[in-house]
Amino acid sequence: QVQLVQSGAEVRRPGASVRLSCKASGYTFSNSAMHWVRQAPGLRLEWMGWINTGTGSAKYSQNFQGRVTITTDTSASTAYMELRSLRLEDTAVYYCARDWEDLDNWGRGTLVTVSS
Amino acid sequence: QSVLTQPPSVSAAPGQKVTISCSGNTSDIGNNYISWYQQFPGTAPQLLVFDNNERPSGIPDRFSGSKSGTSATLDITGLQTGDEAHYYCGTWDNSLSTWVFGGGTKLTVL
Numbered sequence: 001q002v003q004l005v006q007s008g009a010e011v012r013r014p015g016a017s018v019r020l021s022c023k024a025s026g027y028t029f030s031n032s033a034m035h036w037v038r039q040a041p042g043l044r045l046e047w048m049g050w051i052n053t054g055t056g057s058a059k060y061s062q063n064f065q066g067r068v069t070i071t072t073d074t075s076a077s078t079a080y081m082e083l084r085s086l087r088l089e090d091t092a093v094y095y096c097a098r099d100w101e102d103l104d105n106w107g108r109g110t111l112v113t114v115s116s
Numbered sequence: 117q118s119v120l121t122q123p124p125s126v127s128a129a130p131g132q133k134v135t136i137s138c139s140g141n142t143s144d145i146g147n148n149y150i151s152w153y154q155q156f157p158g159t160a161p162q163l164l165v166f167d168n169n170e171r172p173s174g175i176p177d178r179f180s181g182s183k184s185g186t187s188a189t190l191d192i193t194g195l196q197t198g199d200e201a202h203y204y205c206g207t208w209d210n211s212l213s214t215w216v217f218g219g220g221t222k223l224t225v226l
Contacts, residue, residue, distance in 0.1 A: 035215060037161075044119075045153075045161065045204055047215040061214050095160055102151035102166040103206065103215075109160050 002026040004096050004107035011113045017084040020110050022096030029077035030054045033099040036070060036081045039109075040092040050099065051079060086114045120144065120205050120218035127224040128195055136190045136221045138205035144216055146186040150207045152179075155220075161204060165190065197225050 007021040022034065035050040049060035051070045058070045069082045079096055091114045097103040121139040128134040138150065149168050153161035163172050165181035168188065180191045192199055205218040 037215075037217075044219045045206070045217040047217065050215070059213060062212070097161075101170070101172060102149070102163060103153070103161075104163045104166065104172060106160040106162070 002105045004105055006107040006110045009111040012086050014116055016086050018112055019080055019082040020094055022079045022107050024077045030074055034079040035097045035099055038092040038094045088114050090114050120216055122218035122221045125222045127226055129226050130195050132195050133193045136203050138188045138218050140186050143211040144207050144209040145188055147210055148208045150183055150188040150205055152181055152190045153204045155202045195225050200225050
């Protein structure tokens with residue numbers, strides 16, 4: 001079965017960077033795009049960007065332009081999301097989600113806490 | 117970033133039917149498939165409906181979706197207390213080239 005296993009919780013200071021991982025299994029990694037979505041406490045889902053896992057081409061939300069980079073290691077069936085210049089308001093749970101039949105499989109999420 | 121419009125909350129009694137609406141425009145719902153997601157507190161969203169009205173395997177037929185023009189709805193029949201969750205609609209926005217979500221609707225089963 002399809003599984004997306006995300007890396008563990010992270011704590012960062014404002015201004016720092018964080019890199020999260022999402023390891024896929026149970027399907028051919030390069031056949032489905034991967035999205036990253038975050039959810040701040042008590043708030044709605046917020047789309048950050050996605051990557052064509054076959055070509056490596058990524059597209060980002062303008063809300064994160066210049067601060068986020070999504071990459072893949074196809075040999076490891078893993079997608080990565082790096083967010084830079086962290087702010088207090090970046091505290092959220094970050095999800096990866098496979099795009100096959102829309103966002104049909106989601107990771108369990110990684111909590112990123114930004115605190116001074 | 118555009119946001120699809122959902123009611124903040126809906127409620128109904130066990131066994132009844134509830135409808136959750138999702139409103140957008142021609143750049144998102146009007147020209148793309150819509151999907152619906154269920155999220156329980158502390159857990160990841162789960163796909164309920166894709167391509168407007170298709171259900172992934174394992175999703176009961178009590179959940180059904182439809183779309184008309186720039187709006188979509190999710191119907192849940194035979195409500196159960198276990199259906200209490202947040203529900204989000206989502207689709208692609210052609211003008212922004214981004215995925216957009218609704219603000220979410222909290223379902224309470226009275």
